Amino acid sequence: MTVDLSWALWRAGYRALPEERSAHAGAPAYPSRLVGRRAVVVRGRDGTRLFYDPTVIQRRGAIPPPLADLLFGRGAVHGLDDEAHAERKAMFLQVLAAERVEPLALAIGTDLQRRARSWRGRDVQLHSELVEVYGAAVLAWAGIDCTGAQARRTSHHLAHIVDGFGGAGAAYPRGWAARIRADRWARRLVQSVRDGQRRPPPGSPLELIATGPGRDLDARTAGVELLNLLRPTVAVAWPATFAALALAQHEQWRPLLRGDDASARRTAFGHEVRRTCPFVPALAGTARSTAEIHGERVEPGDLVVLDVPGTNHDAQAWTEPDEFLPERFADVEPDPYEFVPQGGGDPRTGHRCPGEPLTVRMLAETLRVLAEVDYAVVSSPSYDATRIPTLPARGLMVRVAP
Numbered sequence: 068m069t070v071d072l073s074w075a076l077w078r079a080g081y082r083a084l085p086e087e088r089s090a091h092a093g094a095p096a097y098p099s100r101l102v103g104r105r106a107v108v109v110r111g112r113d114g115t116r117l118f119y120d121p122t123v124i125q126r127r128g129a130i131p132p133p134l135a136d137l138l139f140g141r142g143a144v145h146g147l148d149d150e151a152h153a154e155r156k157a158m159f160l161q162v163l164a165a166e167r168v169e170p171l172a173l174a175i176g177t178d179l180q181r182r183a184r185s186w187r188g189r190d191v192q193l194h195s196e197l198v199e200v201y202g203a204a205v206l207a208w209a210g211i212d213c214t215g216a217q218a219r220r221t222s223h224h225l226a227h228i229v230d231g232f233g234g235a236g237a238a239y240p241r242g243w244a245a246r247i248r249a250d251r252w253a254r255r256l257v258q259s260v261r262d263g264q265r266r267p268p269p270g271s272p273l274e275l276i277a278t279g280p281g282r283d284l285d286a287r288t289a290g291v292e293l294l295n296l297l298r299p300t301v302a303v304a305w306p307a308t309f310a311a312l313a314l315a316q317h318e319q320w321r322p323l324l325r326g327d328d329a330s331a332r333r334t335a336f337g338h339e340v341r342r343t344c345p346f347v348p349a350l351a352g353t354a355r356s357t358a359e360i361h362g363e364r365v366e367p368g369d370l371v372v373l374d375v376p377g378t379n380h381d382a383q384a385w386t387e388p389d390e391f392l393p394e395r396f397a398d399v400e401p402d403p404y405e406f407v408p409q410g411g412g413d414p415r416t417g418h419r420c421p422g423e424p425l426t427v428r429m430l431a432e433t434l435r436v437l438a439e440v441d442y443a444v445v446s447s448p449s450y451d452a453t454r455i456p457t458l459p460a461r462g463l464m465v466r467v468a469p
């Protein structure tokens with residue numbers, strides 16, 4: 068009997084899909100079960116194309132509420148389809164346009180550089196440092212007046228939501244406590260702007276969501292979407308911690324990532340970190356029409372699961388898929404159906420992450436700073452592959468030279 072994938076993910080974490088894949092002799096599509104429903108697991112270019120075909124796949128109700136409502140919030144863009152999705156997505160694309168996010172990426176670089184000076188001669192937990200720097204920067208960028216200890220606390224609450232999404236032990240209830248508190252806080256922020264008690268800078272994300280393109284959303288949903296800008300920006304601390312580890316493990320890259328003329332190499336290094344580090348295990352949708360993929364039938368009502376790491380490591384698309392080779396991204400734009408760490412396809416028409424360009428710039432800025440910091444990893448470089456999400460042990464402790 069097939070073990071339910073939700074159970075396998077909870078028990079075996081990032082090992083669940085590779086184990087299931089080998090039980091099906093590495094087939095690019097195979098039948099499974101998810102939360103008691105028939106599912107078809109797909110990967111690779113064809114699988115991604117199917118998954119991002121809106122005539123075949125819809126999102127409503129595909130992700131169980133205990134996960135979706137914790138990570139994304141109730142009523143979030145992630146679970147919308149068709150017109151409703153297009154309209155909500157347009158708001159995110161406007162807020163996250165390149166010219167808007169560039170100042171945020173630059174602020175993160177400057178703040179991190181300042182913070183790194185305070186690390187000299189100390190051991191620091193890199194993940195926590197990154198959560199605080201990213202959190203404070205995104206709060207300020209969003210137009211939320213929250214600084215110092217309050218910003219630090221808020222950043223860690225947002226990180227708790229991310230840490231809880233895989234249902235790991237105490238992290239799950241802690242994530243929910245943080246979600247409930249954050250939803251209330253964000254709803255009040257939106258309401259206070261609408262009531263005229265708070266005046267965020269014109270054009271700031273808070274203003275746009277409260278009274279701009281988000282003005283027709285009820286305050287609770289608008290708050291949920293505000294958090295869908297703040298929380299994932301803090302979540303970049305997960306791949307960024309793996310980036311710091313990769314830099315320590317591939318010392319030859321350190322000089323190559325320094326200086327103003329290294330921005331393409333920093334981007335390539337960041338792409339390779341996103342391709343290889345464990346973070347998003349899978350994506351799920353519901354079939355709304357019949358389809359066939361690699362001989363596997365998909366019937367309306369079936370769940371379709373995109374194996375994200377399996378696609379990012381698909382031997383059909385990647386040479387030496389298990390090697391860490393940033394140079395594979397030199398002078399090439401990643402293919403939107405083969406490289407899917409933040410979803411695939413076109414973000415303007417589908418569900419692909421609208422925050423991907425920001426993520427890319429944040430990782431590049433982080434690498435620019437870290438390449439200048441003389442640090443050695445003093446914790447174990449291993450991570451718990453059975454826990455979702457995971458991090459290098461102890462959040463990566465580094466000893467920084469005086």
Ligand code: HEM
Pocket residue numbers: 144145146156159163295296297299300302303304305306346347350408409410411417418419420421422423425426
């Ligand atoms: C660690 C970095 C990040 C990762 C790994 C990540 C990953 C993802 C993935 C896998 C999806 C779902 C794609 C799909 O359902 O097809 C997604 C959607 C989304 N992400 Fe990100 N993301 C990251 C950073 C960000 C950032 C920085 C923002 C905004 C500031 C953001 C905002 C969103 C939103 C609003 C959606 C929903 C899009 C939709 O349903 O149309 N993400 N992200």
